[in-house]
Amino acid sequence: MPTEKAPAPAAKALPAPVRAMHKLGLVRDIDLALHLPMRYVDETRIVPISSLRDGDTGQVQGTVSECRVESRGRRQLLVKLDDGHGELTLRLLHFYPSHQKTLAVGQTVRARGEVRHGFFGREMVHPEFRAVQPDTPLPQALTPVYPSTAALPQAYLRKAVISALGRAPLHELLPPGVVPPGLPPLREALHTLHHPGRETPTEALEDHSHPAWQRLKFEELLAQQLSQAQAQAARAKLAAPVLQGAPGGLAERLLAALPFTLTAAQQRVVAEIAADLGRPQPMHRLLQGDVGSGKTVVAALAAAAAMGAGWQCALMAPTEILAEQHFRKLVGWLAPLGITVAWLTGSRKGKARQAEVEKVARGEAMLVVGTHAVIQDDVVFAKLGLAIVDEQHRFGVAQRLALRKKLEGEGAPPGKQLEPHLLMMSATPIPRTLAMSYYADLDVSTIDELPPGRTPIVTKVFADGKRPAVIERIREEVAQGRQVYWVCPLVEESEHIDLQNATATHAELTAALPGVLVGLLHGRMKPAEKAAVMALFTAGEMKLLVATTVIEVGVDVPNASLMVIEHAERFGLAQLHQLRGRVGRGAVASVCVLLYTAPLSPTGKDRLKAMAETNDGFEIARRDLEIRGPGEFMGARQSGDALLRFADLAEDGALLQRAREAAPRLLREQPSVAAAHVQRWLASKAEYLKA
Incomplete structure (x- = not known):
């Protein structure tokens, strides 16, 4: 008789605040240590009640002289607080018996909130408060306020962070000379950000210019640069088919048949792509060019190089309209040269779809154009050598990885995995700082010239x-x-x-x-x-x-x-x-x-x-980065998860440059330190960069 497996412990067995922390990704001690305050509250000083004006926010301490439940209109708790210089009403619209106990007559209470003048004179509505002894010392550091949820009280989160800071492995990993001069050690930087002294300028904390912030930004940028370099090195160990056609082959025939001449910029990027396709490692290149710069013909010539060498090519676009535009152009150019082009989209179903899928599997269709339908499980390529992704930022990591896995190791050297070459295209030019950070592992080809005859x-x-x-x-x-x-x-x-x-x-x-x-x-x-x-x-x-x-x-x-x-x-x-x-x-x-x-x-x-x-797409892209940050350019590259939590590409160019210079040296001279640094900062997120 089969034995039943013991049920896995239910997530609900965890206390609600712990479940809430896990939802926020706060699982490891280092996660909590890097969960930084969004603002600070100054609880280091008490102000006299009489000094508070309408709209002021302050902390007061006094003795409760009256505590009563008022039922007129809606039920509320009214508490009178007297500090010997003036009186203040604390008004609680939602309260529990424990609150009445804390705020009982005779208790010394410390309260903080915004003062307004109401029916009963000065009052604070729903202030933060706690019972204290008359001589309870004041905090010496500003009180952090963390990003949180309703199920995770600030007091619980503060205790969890303090505890994690004591346990987290915050020892210095980086050797001398790597960290920019004048920045504090990591543990000291984090302690400052979580518990800044009362003399710390809050402006420098809030605008992230404080040296403690600068240290965290540098650590993060260095982790990203190291991760990108590791991804590039790992790809260099993979194998890809060498796609070199014979002289006078399909690519040359297509070039001769085109009804126009390529611009100098197009000729340059065609040569860059051809050189990549001729190597036994997978190409991982981004082709960027402004709107109307002629990327499709470059992609067609790359496809022709692959097909001329006897391998299939797949082109994937995010929408059916765009995919159909490519399909019409490519059929117009390639069909007269004897190339069969398959068409796969979500709207093509039943026998028509099955016929296309079979043509791809038999190798009759050398070029496959379509939407995400190209990467569905039933689409099997006879011999996929090149994958082209248009408007690459519109696709997720999983979709791009699925396209690359359509070549299952055929003809790979012993011990190596064979992958197709990958060409990504974007009509949204990528600003320099973004290319230096999120796209540092890519080779970038830029068409920086429009075809003649285009009117401004x-x-x-x-x-x-x-x-x-x-x-x-x-x-x-x-x-x-x-x-x-x-x-x-x-x-x-x-x-x-x-x-x-x-x-x-x-x-x-x-x-x-x-x-x-x-x-x-x-x-x-x-x-x-x-x-x-x-x-x-x-x-x-x-x-x-x-x-x-x-x-x-x-x-x-x-x-x-x-x-x-x-x-x-x-x-x-x-x-x-x-x-x-x-x-x-x-x-x-x-x-x-x-x-x-x-x-x-x-x-x-x-x-x-x-x-x-x-009208310059590169200038537009630079301004867009300033206005909105990197999200628009990245699309789903991080699967919705921004890798840069602390650094700002628009402001931290100098730190980014320093990290770019330090990363190769660290990988070369101390690879174990580099690996530990990436693990500390990115953990599993590093995988997203490899797509």
């Missing part, structure tokens, strides 16, 4: 009151045979945000422009409906397309000359730049109109100002 786009910013004039401009553009995009941020009405939705705008513009075919495109439409709308617009039959951001990337209609972005203040800077890039793709002068609704937030003003001032 004029960007105009208008308040929503100019809407009728904008519609009049659309009428003029359409009359001249041009096409127009109108982008809306929402698909349906929101109860909280009063924005015109795409459907209402479509109806408004249809009524305002009789005789003009106005299309509607949004994320909730079925793929076949989207394809039909895009086909009409691409063919020029539809003159005006009202869309949500599904047209953000990849849509290429050279005849479109006007882009209107409604509620532009709601979009991110990188997204605005991507949308603007849908026009200006032909020889005709193009305009991008940003309509905003007042009042604008400071961030909204900064974004619209940047858009009006520059």
Whole structure:
């Protein structure tokens, strides 16, 4: 008779505060030691009650002269506190019998909160309070207030942090000369940040300029640089197919058949990629270029190099519209050269999908284009040599790893794992500090030149009151045979945000422009409906397309000359730049109109100002990093978990540079110290950097 396994201890067996700590990731002593206060409370001094003015926050100490429950209106506890210089009422709207005991008449009580003048004179509503002896000493350090949850009281968390600080392995790992001069030892830095003395300038703590903060930032940046270098070294030990075609092969034939000449920048990056593909280690390269710089043809030439060497290539894009744009271009270029291209997306199902999957498995389809459907379990490649991921920041770590694992060790040297080469593409240029930190393990190729014949786009910013004039401009553009995009941020009405939705705008513009075919495109439409709308617009039959951001990337209609972005203040800077890039793709002068609704937030003003001032994607990216931080660029690279908790790329460039210089030396001379430092700071998070 089979014996039953003993049930695993339920998580609920843990006390509620411990469960709450685990939810916050506070499991190890080092986790608690690195859980830093978000602000501090000064409990080091007592102020006379009589000195407090309306709106002041202060700490008082006195004797309870009255404690009573008041039932008028709502039940509340009213406590009178007298310090010999004045009286103060403590008002508790939620209270327990234990509170009445603590605040009993005759008790000495220390209370802290904001003072306001109420019906009973000076009062504090729901102050922090505790019973003390008249001679209870005051703390000598500021009291930390930690990020927490309702189930994890500050008092419990403070005790847990103090205890963990005593146990955590905070000994100095780094040898002399690595840490920038003038910064304190790690243990001292953490003690200062958790319990700063009353004389510590709170401004330096809050703006993170204090030397203790600088030490933590450096430690974190060094761990990141070491982790990136370790990932790069580990990849160098992997094997990949050598993708070198014969002279006059597929890549050269494709180049000769193209109806245009590559720019110098495109030629340079094609050569960089070809050199990587010719090595027996996996390429891990990011191809970045501004909107319209011609990344797709570079990807096609890389694919041709792989296929010319007898290996398959997969290209994965985040949306069906973008994937279809790539599919059409690649079929147009490669089908005349005898290449079969398979098409795999979520909307392709049943026998049609099965037929494509079988072509891939038999090796008949040398190139596979699609969305995340490309990495589903039933898709088996005969011989995958190159994986291309477009708009890579839109994919998660797991999705990119799954694509790389589609080559299961075929033909690998003994003891080595075989991986496909990986080319990632992004139309959001990466600022230098980001490339030095999160992308330090990548080789980066940059197309820093636009193809000839592209006209600069004029960007105009208008308040929503100019809407009728904008519609009049659309009428003029359409009359001249041009096409127009109108982008809306929402698909349906929101109860909280009063924005015109795409459907209402479509109806408004249809009524305002009789005789003009106005299309509607949004994320909730079925793929076949989207394809039909895009086909009409691409063919020029539809003159005006009202869309949500599904047209953000990849849509290429050279005849479109006007882009209107409604509620532009709601979009991110990188997204605005991507949308603007849908026009200006032909020889005709193009305009991008940003309509905003007042009042604008400071961030909204900064974004619209940047858009009006520059068309340079690299400058846009730099400003976006300043405004919003690295999250927008990283996408799901960290699976939603920001690796840099303390350092700020916009402000800590000097520390980042120092960490970049120190990391290779430490790995070379003291690898065990480097490994221990990464483990202390990143633990399992280091894995995310390898994707």
